[in-house]
Amino acid sequence: MCERGGSLASPTTMSSLLGFTNSCITVRSDEIVAVEHFGEFKGIKGPGLHVLGFDIFGIFWNYRSVSARIEENRVRCETKTLDNVFVTISVSVQQQVMPESARDALYKLTSPASQIDAYVANVIRGAVPKLTLDQVFVQKDEIADTVSEGLSKKMAEFGYVIHSVLLTDVDPAANVKAAMNDINASRRLREAANDRAEAEKILRVKAAEGEAEAKFLQGQGIARQRGAIIDGLKKSLGEAEQSITPERVSELLLITQYFDTLEKMASGTATTIFLPHQAGGIADVANQMRAGMLQAQAANQ
16 A cells, blocks of 8 residues: 655554555655654655555554755744843744754654744843843844854754744834834934024024125225225315315215215105204214314323
8 A cells, every 4th residue: 555645743654454465655755754663763765655565454664754844933032121121022943854864853852843932032031131122123133143053053953954043023012112212203303403503503603704794895895985085085176185184084074974874864765754954964063073083182182
């Protein structure tokens, strides 16, 4: 009688027809089969058809099978970080039976998945409490490498090779997530306020510099304007230029500036301006300025 290999990772006993018969089994390409004769291990059979020999009612021969594919174990482990935050760590372990060590994989372990889960949880609970929550997020690959290194050595004793260990998720409590989001939002708002204040400061400095430069240029323009007025007055007087005193020049400049002021006021945006003004007021202004200059000269003497 011929019979196919059994389910993955579960022992299967061959059945037989009533009477005496020769037994054979068919092993699939994704299986590794261990053959037993009267319960004693006789060898590992690869894919294909295998004739076992004479059997009576399935008493002589039986077999155990295990998957030759890469399998995945997903482990979830809750632990505490260095800053006293409880997190749930999700780890994905990909392992495979080594064909040359299939006997150990079949006979040494009752539940390989449970063994892997226990070892991963042990390593995680030893590594994560030494790190803060932020460091756990940053050092996910380092933690996975630590688990992979230790797990590979341990599972090699039982005929398994560990292909990869991935730390797929770090899940803190919901209130911790909310607090982290609040901290991040507050930090960003603070940085935005600092940037806004710095921008306003730069704008004010630039405005002040521009205003200072404008006033400087305005002063230069006024000085040149007055110089041009003085030169014009001197030229208009002709030969009498030598008889013009500084006091007289100052009076002329004052009168000229007075009329410039009236002109600017007239061209302003206001519709009505009340300004006391008399024709003789100019003479009064000139007399006051002259008297002030004479008093200053007397004080200096």
